[in-house]
Amino acid sequence: AQSVTQPDIHITVSEGASLELRCNYSYGATPYLFWYVQSPGQGLQLLLKYFSGDTLVQGIKGFEAEFKRSQSSFNLRKPSVHWSDAAEYFCAVGTNQAGTALIFGKGTTLSVSS
Amino acid sequence: GAVVSQHPSRVICKSGTSVKIECRSLDFQATTMFWYRQFPKQSLMLMATSNEGSKATYEQGVEKDKFLINHASLTLSTLTVTSAHPEDSSFYICSAGSGGAAPGELFFGEGSRLTVL
Numbered sequence: 501a502q503s504v505t506q507p508d509i510h511i512t513v514s515e516g517a518s519l520e521l522r523c524n525y526s527y528g529a530t531p532y533l534f535w536y537v538q539s540p541g542q543g544l545q546l547l548l549k550y551f552s553g554d555t556l557v558q559g560i561k562g563f564e565a566e567f568k569r570s571q572s573s574f575n576l577r578k579p580s581v582h583w584s585d586a587a588e589y590f591c592a593v594g595t596n597q598a599g600t601a602l603i604f605g606k607g608t609t610l611s612v613s614s
Numbered sequence: 615g616a617v618v619s620q621h622p623s624r625v626i627c628k629s630g631t632s633v634k635i636e637c638r639s640l641d642f643q644a645t646t647m648f649w650y651r652q653f654p655k656q657s658l659m660l661m662a663t664s665n666e667g668s669k670a671t672y673e674q675g676v677e678k679d680k681f682l683i684n685h686a687s688l689t690l691s692t693l694t695v696t697s698a699h700p701e702d703s704s705f706y707i708c709s710a711g712s713g714g715a716a717p718g719e720l721f722f723g724e725g726s727r728l729t730v731l
Contacts, residue, residue, distance in 0.1 A: 532718040599645065607657050
């Protein structure tokens with residue numbers, strides 16, 4: 501079974517600074533990997549996803565993530581954080597088989613300071 | 615991407631009553647749908663896997679008699695919280711996959727916030 505670890509519970513970044521949110525997964529085969537963002541009281545918004553191919557994935561809102569199989573990681577990055585990026589970020593892992601659920605990490609809360 | 619819709623988005627009910635939440639795949643057929651639960655400031659926890667035309671598969675610790683799941687068609691799954699109590703107050707999110715080129719990709723509904731008084 502797959503699992504996800506997000507080591508950082510809460511991160512504070514200054515506006516304009518770079519951001520990296522960590523995600524490590526456990527899965528025996530090639531995983532499907534996702535990053536979602538959730539604002540308070542809202543549903544999930546997909547930032548980006550990795551299925552195969554280029555290991556550097558571009559997403560919405562200027563986010564990118566890099567799949568590193570050797571490290572079982574899929575870290576999310578953004579070169580310059582905006583105050584509106586403050587939210588909860590979830591990494592999730594799935595498989596390439598239909599009918600399997602996504603498993604979510606515990607999430608990382610991002611605060612942006614001015 | 616494919617669209618999954620949930621209804622209602624918010625519901626408030628009295629303790630002891632039952633509440634039904636609908637999850638619809640609007641532009642694709644979903645043989646399998648998933649129900650998640652999210653407590654405040656926590657992650658999404660998979661509750662059950664809903665299979666069209668058969669019984670749902672519940673995760674360990676989830677009471678199947680309390681959380682009734684029905685997947686009567688390829689576009690609709692319902693979650694009924696029976697005899698709701700305040701501890702059932704939570705954010706419930708459904709998801710479904712459209713298969714195709716990315717069989718493992720899931721699309722999520724907007725979520726339903728249940729408050730039990």
